[in-house]
Amino acid sequence: MTLLISRRELIAATSAAFAFQIAPAALAAGTVENKRLLTVVLRGALDGLALAAPTGDPTYESARGGLIVPASQIGPEFRLNDTFSLNPNMKNLAGLYHKKQALIVHAVATPYRRRSHFDGQDILESGHPAPRGERTGWMNRLIQQLPHVRTTAGKIGFAAGADLPLIMRGKAGVVSWAPPGLPASSDDTRARLLDIYNHSSPEMAELFEAGLELEGLSEATGASGSMTMGNSMSPRGASKLAKATAIAAGKLLSSDDGPRIGAMDLQGFDTHARQNPLKGRLVGLLKRLDDVIGQLEVSMADVWDETVVLFITEFGRTVRMNGTGGTDHGVGTVAILVGGAVNGGRVVADWPGLSAGALFEGRDLHPTTDLRAVLKGVASEHLGVPGDRLAGEVFPDSQSVRPMADLVRT
Amino acid sequence: MNAGYLATKRFGLGARPGDVARLSADPRGQLMAALQPDSNISAPVPGFTDIPSMVHAGRAWISKRKEMLAKDTSDDAIKNVRRAIGRNLYIRTYENAAIARASHAISTDQPFVERLVQYWSNHFAVSAGKGGALRALAGHYENNAIRPHVLGNFRDMLHAVVKHPMMIGYLDNRRSIGPNSRIGRKTGKGLNENLAREILELHTLGVNGGYLQTDVTNFARILTGWTIYGPKSPDAYTFWFRKRIHEPGTWTVLGRKFGDHGLAQGEAVLDMLAAHPATAKYVATRFCKHFVSSNPPPTLVARLERTFLETRGDLAELARALVSSDEAWQAERPKLLPPYDFFVAAYRATGAQVEARFFLRTLNNMGQPVWAPPSPEGWPEEDDAWMTPSALVERLDIANTIARRTRLAGSVPSWVQDILGDSLNQNTMLTLQRAESRQQAIALALMTAEFQRR
Numbered sequence: 035m036t037l038l039i040s041r042r043e044l045i046a047a048t049s050a051a052f053a054f055q056i057a058p059a060a061l062a063a064g065t066v067e068n069k070r071l072l073t074v075v076l077r078g079a080l081d082g083l084a085l086a087a088p089t090g091d092p093t094y095e096s097a098r099g100g101l102i103v104p105a106s107q108i109g110p111e112f113r114l115n116d117t118f119s120l121n122p123n124m125k126n127l128a129g130l131y132h133k134k135q136a137l138i139v140h141a142v143a144t145p146y147r148r149r150s151h152f153d154g155q156d157i158l159e160s161g162h163p164a165p166r167g168e169r170t171g172w173m174n175r176l177i178q179q180l181p182h183v184r185t186t187a188g189k190i191g192f193a194a195g196a197d198l199p200l201i202m203r204g205k206a207g208v209v210s211w212a213p214p215g216l217p218a219s220s221d222d223t224r225a226r227l228l229d230i231y232n233h234s235s236p237e238m239a240e241l242f243e244a245g246l247e248l249e250g251l252s253e254a255t256g257a258s259g260s261m262t263m264g265n266s267m268s269p270r271g272a273s274k275l276a277k278a279t280a281i282a283a284g285k286l287l288s289s290d291d292g293p294r295i296g297a298m299d300l301q302g303f304d305t306h307a308r309q310n311p312l313k314g315r316l317v318g319l320l321k322r323l324d325d326v327i328g329q330l331e332v333s334m335a336d337v338w339d340e341t342v343v344l345f346i347t348e349f350g351r352t353v354r355m356n357g358t359g360g361t362d363h364g365v366g367t368v369a370i371l372v373g374g375a376v377n378g379g380r381v382v383a384d385w386p387g388l389s390a391g392a393l394f395e396g397r398d399l400h401p402t403t404d405l406r407a408v409l410k411g412v413a414s415e416h417l418g419v420p421g422d423r424l425a426g427e428v429f430p431d432s433q434s435v436r437p438m439a440d441l442v443r444t
Numbered sequence: 445m446n447a448g449y450l451a452t453k454r455f456g457l458g459a460r461p462g463d464v465a466r467l468s469a470d471p472r473g474q475l476m477a478a479l480q481p482d483s484n485i486s487a488p489v490p491g492f493t494d495i496p497s498m499v500h501a502g503r504a505w506i507s508k509r510k511e512m513l514a515k516d517t518s519d520d521a522i523k524n525v526r527r528a529i530g531r532n533l534y535i536r537t538y539e540n541a542a543i544a545r546a547s548h549a550i551s552t553d554q555p556f557v558e559r560l561v562q563y564w565s566n567h568f569a570v571s572a573g574k575g576g577a578l579r580a581l582a583g584h585y586e587n588n589a590i591r592p593h594v595l596g597n598f599r600d601m602l603h604a605v606v607k608h609p610m611m612i613g614y615l616d617n618r619r620s621i622g623p624n625s626r627i628g629r630k631t632g633k634g635l636n637e638n639l640a641r642e643i644l645e646l647h648t649l650g651v652n653g654g655y656l657q658t659d660v661t662n663f664a665r666i667l668t669g670w671t672i673y674g675p676k677s678p679d680a681y682t683f684w685f686r687k688r689i690h691e692p693g694t695w696t697v698l699g700r701k702f703g704d705h706g707l708a709q710g711e712a713v714l715d716m717l718a719a720h721p722a723t724a725k726y727v728a729t730r731f732c733k734h735f736v737s738s739n740p741p742p743t744l745v746a747r748l749e750r751t752f753l754e755t756r757g758d759l760a761e762l763a764r765a766l767v768s769s770d771e772a773w774q775a776e777r778p779k780l781l782p783p784y785d786f787f788v789a790a791y792r793a794t795g796a797q798v799e800a801r802f803f804l805r806t807l808n809n810m811g812q813p814v815w816a817p818p819s820p821e822g823w824p825e826e827d828d829a830w831m832t833p834s835a836l837v838e839r840l841d842i843a844n845t846i847a848r849r850t851r852l853a854g855s856v857p858s859w860v861q862d863i864l865g866d867s868l869n870q871n872t873m874l875t876l877q878r879a880e881s882r883q884q885a886i887a888l889a890l891m892t893a894e895f896q897r898r
Binding site for chain 2 (some may be wrong): 223231234235303
């Protein structure tokens with residue numbers, strides 16, 4: 035049931051939307067049918083403590099050691115409240131927070147308590163409490179609960195990317211948009227492959243390293259001959275790709291007769307090494323994330339007041355730094371909500387603290403909020419899906435998880 | 445090393461889930477079983493019913509286009525043509541056949557047979573890059589001249605190849621005219637040696653096979669008249685022995701005299717070449733170079749050479765001799781998969797959905813478009829032919845894309861075990877387990893030396 039549309043068709047669809055400004059009465063602003071929801075899956079496990087640091091927690095500095103942002107580096111615009119500060123790379127997010135259009139839920143986690151990316155993402159996207167090789171995603175099942183809306187392609191769901199992510203798979207038809215060229219594999223993927231070659235095939239390691247060097251040269255001279263957009267795997271290429279994807283998603287979701295419910299993802303948050311929050315690998319990732327937030331605000335300007343954008347990740351990272359200046363897989367992390375419909379300017383957290391005794395299994399931020407409470411809160415308040423449907427079909431076996439209230443302006 | 449795994453690499457197209465386990469108990473026996481004469485060697489979709497009707501349809505497309513663009517050649521007019529009558533029919537036919545071939549390779553449960561089809565198709569290489577209607581014939585060529593004979597006889601394949609319009613067109617024999625033929629005398633036109641030379645050099649004796657320039661010239665004389673009907677004929681582009689351009693006379697090739705019996709004269713030369721000891725040596729060597737290494741063990745080559753001679757070019761026996769040898773199972777694996785084979789192996793392993801445009805574009809970019817090698821020599825067989833630094837980086841992009849389209853039924857580690865047996869070392873397995881997403885793990889697995897080599 036996937037419909038692939040080309041970039042040209044996307045532009046055509048968008049301009050067609052501009053040509054017919056008179057929306058059907060049923061789609062008047064404020065009705066459920068007109069609401070937008072975009073979920074951005076941050077793959078690799080985002081370090082929630084690096085994004086929103088508990089700078090007011092007396093145990094923060096000792097617990098995080100080399101991973102802290104010094105207080106002197108945090109301008110007033112990044113102070114969220116007495117306890118939390120944003121990473122100074124999150125300029126757009128900070129702006130939205132002070133406009134009360136961004137909300138951060140902290141110490142949050144899915145029901146998953148182990149630390150495999152695959153299973154973690156399965157649970158995050160399937161909406162089931164345990165990994166079970168689920169083939170459908172909670173957003174697709176959510177779409178099935180929504181009233182019918184007339185759209186150009188006849189579909190309410192939308193996914194950006196070369197494939198359909200699990201979160202959007204299912205019975206409901208979904209429009210998908212793929213960026214031209216091959217999607218990039220990240221610096222991180224390259225580094226891991228090089229490690230594999232170094233331990234298995236010196237010859238291929240040498241070849242691969244030479245190839246990376248050549249590519250760097252051709253990029254530096256602008257003589258790129260590769261087929262990939264933004265020539266792929268450089269951080270710059272990945273950022274360009276993320277930006278293009280955000281613009282496409284934003285435009286499509288904001289056209290009158292386009293899809294309403296979308297999903298996209300950003301990769302590479304698995305920062306096992308060199309994670310210094312001010313100059314390490316995480317900086318580029320956070321900037322990319324912040325850039326996407328900024329792009330969405332612009333490209334969805336027309337429908338911003340009807341919009342919630344959710345940023346979720348499979349789990350968090352260890353509180354303490356590991357041996358390579360990074361962090362390993364953890365549990366508790368953040369969820370971020372932005373959009374004109376968000377009841378923002380708040381950090382929502384039942385804060386467990388970072389003292390040794392407070393940590394989950396002695397190493398991770400203890401999760402005190404079930405992510406499903408957040409997702410169910412958005413689904414019920416923003417999209418009007420009744421609680422029994424949410425607990426039954428969308429998030430099975432979640433009766434005990436009450437939807438979080440007041441996430442959305444009503 | 446797991447012999448089942450090695451079998452899927454060396455004698456197959458890469459494992460589909462279950463293949464390694466199925467082959468492990470008796471890899472040799474199973475490969476041998478695939479070489480029975482009743483083995484399924486069915487062809488993928490041909491794309492058209494017969495050559496003349498395809499050529500006529502292609503020509504009708506061209507004249508229709510001409511007519512539509514007679515007055516207006518603007519970009520818009522060209523777009524309208526596309527909308528009304530589609531893209532060039534010859535190109536579409538070629539692309540459909542190429543896609544059908546890859547799809548068949550990805551899904552077949554006779555991968556060894558398919559490897560042999562690819563091998564012999566490359567031994568008798570043609571190029572769709574020649575253009576025109578020939579482009580559309582590449583798939584027909586493989587399905588009709590090569591495929592039916594891969595478990596049959598070398599002589600029969602050679603005959604089928606040299607009489608196929610694709611080979612005649614590709615190596616320019618269409619207009620090779622005997623100077624003393626009726627038309628030659630009238631027009632003063634003459635020989636084109638290309639086909640004769642390549643048969644001797646690339647298809648049979650090999651460049652050191654002991655032939656001289658006079659053998660080439662005489663063979664070219666003998667092959668005059670081996671042509672194809674013109675495009676307007678009801679038999680367009682099918683084989684035609686045209687007596688009026690055939691050089692009369694008795695000619696000597698490799699010391700043997702061939703009397704002028706028309707078509708039979710050339711057929712007799714082909715028979716001699718197929719049975720020649722130099723051909724046995726050349727074929728055995730090239731076969732081993734492809735399946736084992738650039739420098740194949742001389743004992744292996746000698747055994748296959750003997751098999752070829754003793755069985756009078758039985759190609760199933762040749763393949764059996766390879767599989768039953770110990771040398772062909774040596775653990776060292778110097779060869780990097782050619783791009784096409786990488787593509788096929790990745791899709792067999794992952795079960796990802798193949799998308800036609802992605803397939804065609806990717807193979808072009810990787811430098812191995814289907815049926816379009818750079819020369820009549822075909823794609824290179826040297827171990828390191830495809831080992832260039834930028835190609836390896838490019839493959840990671842492709843692996844990444846394929847990984848994104850993959851839906852595994854089980855966990856990554858069990859899938860890897862299924863596809864690659866126990867060939868990965870502990871560090872690689874750990875890296876795959878710790879990958880940041882399933883996609884990343886799949887892409888990395890497709891890039892391991894154990895996946896990329898055969």
